[in-house]
Amino acid sequence: MFLLIQRCCFHTPFNLQKLTGPKLLLYGKSKTTWSCLGLRLQRDVCSVSRPPNLNPASVYATKLQAFHTSLPSFKKKTPKESETKQPGVLQRSIQLLKDSPKPARYLSLAGLIPFVSVPLSMAIQGTYYPELAFAQITYGAVTVSFLGGMRWGFALPENSPAKPDWLNLANSTVPAVVAWQALLFQDTTLGAVMLVIALGIALHYDTALLPPYPRWFKVMRVTGTVVMVLSLLATAVLKAASEMELINKRNKWENTK
Incomplete structure (x- = not known):
């Protein structure tokens, strides 16, 4: 029952539940277990609360794109046929x-x-x-x-x-x-x-x-x-x-x- 409440309320991954479940049952009063559980929950909450557009991959791609962006090159436009000099x-x-x-x-x-x-x-x-x-x-x-x-x-x-x-x-x-x-x-x-x-x-x-x-x-x-x-x-x-x-x-x- 505790595992179900933990999964629904804190969105804890299955691996975390599998690892921390026995520890909570065996060492419920252990400080090491509670600190490990708090660290895992803090990481999961941060990952859930972070907007999808600010993930590390997108930020890195944005920086990389900004780094490689160059100034527009000013090329000489070739004169059109109508703009060529007409004979007098x-x-x-x-x-x-x-x-x-x-x-x-x-x-x-x-x-x-x-x-x-x-x-x-x-x-x-x-x-x-x-x-x-x-x-x-x-x-x-x-x-x-x-x-x-x-x-x-x-x-x-x-x-x-x-x-x-x-x-x-x-x-x-x-x-x-x-x-x-x-x-x-x-x-x-x-x-x-x-x-x-x-x-x-x-x-x-x-x-x-x-x-x-x-x-x-x-x-x-x-x-x-x-x-x-x-x-x-x-x-x-x-x-x-x-x-x-x-x-x-x-x-x-x-x-x-």
Whole structure:
């Protein structure tokens, strides 16, 4: 009966009951037996009252894990494809010009020679030639008329995305009319200004109003228009410089009298 009460109340293991049972019966009044029993009961109570998460094995594993935990390593992130450096506008334009058909590229470059050669020759010789300036205006008027008529050739085919309506066909005649007006001016400076306006109108039609044009053609049109406009303005500046020089010479000659 005593063994049953001891097992139920103190949760004493079976081995402890087996060892201490006879000792309690034989040496009930022995101090050694009671001290041994108290020590065993104290160990069992401590083991029962200790939370399961604080057992020695878990504490040791936690310490071992904390000991071997290292700081997070900061690795260099590889740049994504979208974050890579994109080529600039100038590089893309040059690449599109290289990818354009050779006949279109070479003929366009050859067509810019009369524009560039006029102000370049006058700047090298240091003299303004009105005949060369008028020849440049005439060639510019022919070029602008060609650029305007290109819309007719684009809109007339049956499978073309541009319809041969009043808007497309009438707009193609506007640059030609402005170029004809430039030839009527006796002053080459006014003629150059009118051609610059006509070139701007034609460029707006080709780049904004007709999106189906290939990208290389649009880049070629922008490049050619910039070169033609700069050449015409350079001729106008050379004319203004020559006129200022003539005025200064006349003033000096009048002062010497």
